Amino acid sequence: MKNWIIYSILLFLFFMWFPIIFYFTFMTWEFPNLYMEDNPWIGFIGGYFGAIFGGIVSGLFTFLGIRYTIKNNEKEKFLDTYDDKKLIVDEVIKELNKNFVNPQHLPTEEKIEFLIVSLPALNGLVNIIKNEIGGNIARKVSFLLGMHETITLKNKANLKHTSRKEIADTHFDYILTMYKDLSEYGEKLDDEYSKYKG
Structure with missing residues (x-):
């Protein structure tokens, strides 16, 4: 159970810091042939990865919530x-x-x-x-x-x-x-x- 908590915290921190790292890595520097303005691909990629990451995060927390509920119910039933x-x-x-x-x-x-x-x-x-x-x-x-x-x-x-x-x-x-x-x-x-x- 402790391993799941550690992994969940690390994953949560990754998703929290990913946009900041992405911004300072790609959005503030100038790279050859990389155009950030008026580029429909930026919006598409942002929406695409946002949907994926959002689904993963919400699914993960739903899974952890259900897992916690099941474990807690098992505990209460055992103690009873x-x-x-x-x-x-x-x-x-x-x-x-x-x-x-x-x-x-x-x-x-x-x-x-x-x-x-x-x-x-x-x-x-x-x-x-x-x-x-x-x-x-x-x-x-x-x-x-x-x-x-x-x-x-x-x-x-x-x-x-x-x-x-x-x-x-x-x-x-x-x-x-x-x-x-x-x-x-x-x-x-x-x-x-x-x-x-x-």
């Missing part, structure tokens, strides 16, 4: 929703940490039983993110939940080509990835809040 989003993310992270992170150290069969029993609770947390926050983070946790639900842990017939330990570890990896993504999202919210408030 920050507290709610941050509270929800922190609550979900706390629940994941409390109920899902520590059981990863259980023996394999206990892990599997835990995953089967706790699936509705995990589904509830994901739905909170989907309904209350949305966006990319909701799509990510929904995808991970979908991966988590692809294998029915109760059905031992489906596990004949995969070890019980591998099944349990894989599903806990999905949960830990979800935990990591939500933690990073919370940090991103804090960074953006600091940027807007700083």
Whole structure:
């Protein structure tokens, strides 16, 4: 954003000083074969470049005005929703940490039983993110939940080509990835809040 401001100021100064430089360069000196009086080309060139420069300047300031409005609207929208989003993310992270992170150290069969029993609770947390926050983070946790639900842990017939330990570890990896993504999202919210408030 700062680069756009600098470029805009430089361009504005150029257009402000261009007529003065042009005048002292071409209008006050005498050059061979350059006739400033009664020359229709001078009027044409002046009108032509004036229209071009005027269009560029007005277009530039219109663009910058729209850009500023969009950025300001994004800022206001973010600040309006920050507290709610941050509270929800922190609550979900706390629940994941409390109920899902520590059981990863259980023996394999206990892990599997835990995953089967706790699936509705995990589904509830994901739905909170989907309904209350949305966006990319909701799509990510929904995808991970979908991966988590692809294998029915109760059905031992489906596990004949995969070890019980591998099944349990894989599903806990999905949960830990979800935990990591939500933690990073919370940090991103804090960074953006600091940027807007700083």
